[in-house]
Amino acid sequence: MISRDLSALPKRDVYRILSSLVIPRPIAWVTTVDDVGRVNLAPFSSFMGIFGPPMVAFTAGRRRDGSLKDTHRNLKANGQAVVHLADLPLLEPLHASGAEADPEVSEVARLGLATLPSLQVAPPRLADAPVALECRLNRELDLGPASTLILLDVVVAHAAERIWSAEFDCADASLWTPVVRLASVVGPNYGALGETFRLGPSELP
Numbered sequence: 001m002i003s004r005d006l007s008a009l010p011k012r013d014v015y016r017i018l019s020s021l022v023i024p025r026p027i028a029w030v031t032t033v034d035d036v037g038r039v040n041l042a043p044f045s046s047f048m049g050i051f052g053p054p055m056v057a058f059t060a061g062r063r064r065d066g067s068l069k070d071t072h073r074n075l076k077a078n079g080q081a082v083v084h085l086a087d088l089p090l091l092e093p094l095h096a097s098g099a100e101a102d103p104e105v106s107e108v109a110r111l112g113l114a115t116l117p118s119l120q121v122a123p124p125r126l127a128d129a130p131v132a133l134e135c136r137l138n139r140e141l142d143l144g145p146a147s148t149l150i151l152l153d154v155v156v157a158h159a160a161e162r163i164w165s166a167e168f169d170c171a172d173a174s175l176w177t178p179v180v181r182l183a184s185v186v187g188p189n190y191g192a193l194g195e196t197f198r199l200g201p202s203e204l205p
């Protein structure tokens with residue numbers, strides 16, 4: 001067994017090691033709008049769903065110059081976002097949208113992604129994303145000088161018909177290929193959902 005005391009390591013090593021261990025991570029692909037309506041898009045893989053209450057959460061770090069990321073700044077200003085989940089055909093634009101860009105650059109326009117209006121929030125949703133969750137900011141939790149946990153209430157959930165099971169009246173993972181984040185620094189950095197299983201309720205033997 002390799003054992004590391006994370007409190008004794010430099011931050012960069014902690015990030016490299018822990019992001020290679022906590023895998024696979026779903027990726028929140030987030031649209032927000034700024035005060036003049038420009039649409040921002042960025043991926044966040046320190047991401048989780050909280051299903052009761054209906055919420056999602058991700059952490060936003062800081063830009064290289066220490067300022068807030070556009071997604072975070074827009075959420076602070078107007079409290080609205082759409083969190084998408086992407087499938088394999090969208091992996092390249094998803095990855096490209098993680099490049100640090102000036103606030104006036106719309107990654108959606110730059111990447112030529114089609115959008116649809118949302119029902120209850122101002123940021124549009126990505127037309128080709130199989131899942132889009134319209135969200136409102138619930139609260140932020142400061143995790144130190146360089147990281148903020150952002151908690152969002154999910155107000156509307158959209159799913160493409162092609163991933164929907166009429167039998168179960170919810171999405172069926174066997175009908176699409178969600179992409180996931182692996183190690184963030186070295187090694188393979190993305191994966192796609194592979195084999196899936198269906199077991200009954202848990203029982204101890």
Ligand SMILES: Cc1cc2nc3c(=O)[nH]c(=O)nc-3n(C[C@H](O)[C@H](O)[C@H](O)COP(=O)(O)O)c2cc1C
Pocket residue numbers: 027040041042043044045046047058059060061062068069070071072094095097098099100101181
């Ligand atoms: C797959 C992927 C996952 C990422 N996950 C995170 C994350 O969880 N937290 C974070 O702060 N940045 C994360 N990033 C980096 C941001 O996407 C990047 O800083 C982006 O430029 C932020 O854009 P914005 O300033 O438009 O919000 C990730 C990048 C990629 C490609």
